Every structure is written in C-alpha cells, then in structure tokens.
Amino acid sequence: MRPSSTETSLDALRAGLVQRYQRNRTRTREIFSLLSDAAFYEQPISLRHPIVFYVGHLPGFTFNTLVNNERNYFQTGRTNGLGATDTVFANNVLQGGGAAASLSGPYTGGVWSGNIIWQTAGPGVMPPGTYDEVDPLLVAKANGLFRPQTGSPAIDTAVGDFPAVDVDMDGQPRQNPKDRGADEISDAPMAGKFLTPGDLLGMIHQR
Numbered sequence: 783m784r785p786s787s788t789e790t791s792l793d794a795l796r797a798g799l800v801q802r803y804q805r806n807r808t809r810t811r812e813i814f815s816l817l818s819d820a821a822f823y824e825q826p827i828s829l830r831h832p833i834v835f836y837v838g839h840l841p842g843f844t845f846n847t848l849v850n851n852e853r854n855y856f857q858t859g860r861t862n863g864l865g866a867t868d869t870v871f872a873n874n875v876l877q878g879g880g881a882a883a884s885l886s887g888p889y890t891g892g893v894w895s896g897n898i899i900w901q902t903a904g905p906g907v908m909p910p911g912t913y914d915e916v917d918p919l920l921v922a923k924a925n926g927l928f929r930p931q932t933g934s935p936a937i938d939t940a941v942g943d944f945p946a947v948d949v950d951m952d953g954q955p956r957q958n959p960k961d962r963g964a965d966e967i968s969d970a971p972m973a974g975k976f977l978t979p980g981d982l983l984g985m986i987h988q989r
C-alpha cells in the first residue's frame with residue numbers, strides 16, 4: 783500500500799528534524815573540540831559557570847522531565863542581540879509551574895516537537911501543534927524522582943528517533959519508540975544513579 787500524503791509529509795518532517803538535530807550535535811562537537819582539556823574548567827565570566835557546564839547546552843533540550851518549576855523553558859532578554867539559534871526543544875514532559883515556554887530576546891530557527899505539558903501556567907510561547915496538553919501520569923518514586931506510571935501517554939510516543947539519545951536518566955537503554963521525558967521504562971540494569979547534594983559536594987571537594 784502506498785503511504786498517504788500525510789504519512790509522507792510526517793516522514794519528511796521527522797527526517798528534517800533528525801537532520802537538524804544531528805547538525806547541531808556536529809556543530810557542538812566542532813566548537814568544543816577547539817578547546818584544550820584545561821580550558822573546560824576555566825570560568826572566563828565570573829557570573830557564569832565553568833565552560834564544561836555548557837557542553838550539554840548547545841545541541842538542544844530533549845527528553846527532560848520538569849515538575850513544579852517556578853520557570854519551565856525560559857530565556858531572559860539580553861541587550862546587544864544575544865539569544866538562541868536553531869534550538870531543539872522536543873519530547874520533554876513539563877508538569878506544573880510557570881508557563882511552559884517563556885522566551886525573551888531573539889530565538890531564531892527554533893524547532894519544537896513532541897512535548898507534553900500539564901498544569902503549567904499555559905503553553906506560553908510554545909507553538910500550537912508542537913505539544914500535547916495531557917496528564918503524563920507521573921508519580922514520585924525513590925529520591926522524589928517523577929516517573930511515568932503504566933498507561934502514561936509519555937510511554938512509547940516520542941516524536942522522532944533522536945539516535946544520539948541512547949540512554950535515559952538511569953543509564954538504561956532507550957528503545958524506539960522512545961518514552962517522552964527523562965525516564966525510559968525498562969527492566970535493564972540501571973547504570974546511572976541519582977546524585978544527592980552530598981554526592982555533588984563530594985565530587986567538588988574530591989572526598
């Protein structure tokens with residue numbers, strides 16, 4: 783059976799999104815490969831984090847779960863034209879808190895898809911058609927981590943393959959179709975671990 787024109791255009795959209803995402807990843811690798819190892823831990827702007835903090839910032843914001851944050855996806859306006867370009871915001875689950883997306887300043891070429899929002903203070907500037915407003919059926923589990931329950935509309939519904947996203951927050955493998963949000967429901971061994979404030983201080987002070 784021939785695919786319908788709708789299926790064909792969705793396939794093209796998905797392929798285009800994957801291509802843009804991979805282009806962003808490539809660009810990120812190129813930019814950060816310019817730096818020496820030592821430079822990653824420099825903090826050239828005192829009010830900003832060390833450079834290593836920004837390694838994960840450029841590719842996009844995908845497969846996160848945000849619960850009851852005062853601000854969700856947020857960009858402040860800046861002078862002199864600073865902003866964001868070609869940012870991907872996809873397959874995130876946003877529950878509670880402020881507007882789903884609140885962006886000031888230039889935001890050029892943004893790509894949005896597959897997000898779930900629930901009980902936020904409205905979608906904000908998140909474009910219609912790029913999110914589902916539906917209860918993700920999250921429940922707080924160990925360490926206060928919110929995970930989707932059986933029957934959650936986040937399960938197996940991610941839009942696009944995102945091949946670079948191959949593990950979830952537990953270090954468990956992602957399986958297509960992936961779950962939206964930070965957690966992939968899986969019986970595989972957990973290779974990752976929730977970091978407590980004590981763990982972080984331990985790493986900082988190397989004790």
Ligand SMILES: [Ca+2]
Nearest residue numbers: 952954965966
């Ligand atoms: Ca998991």
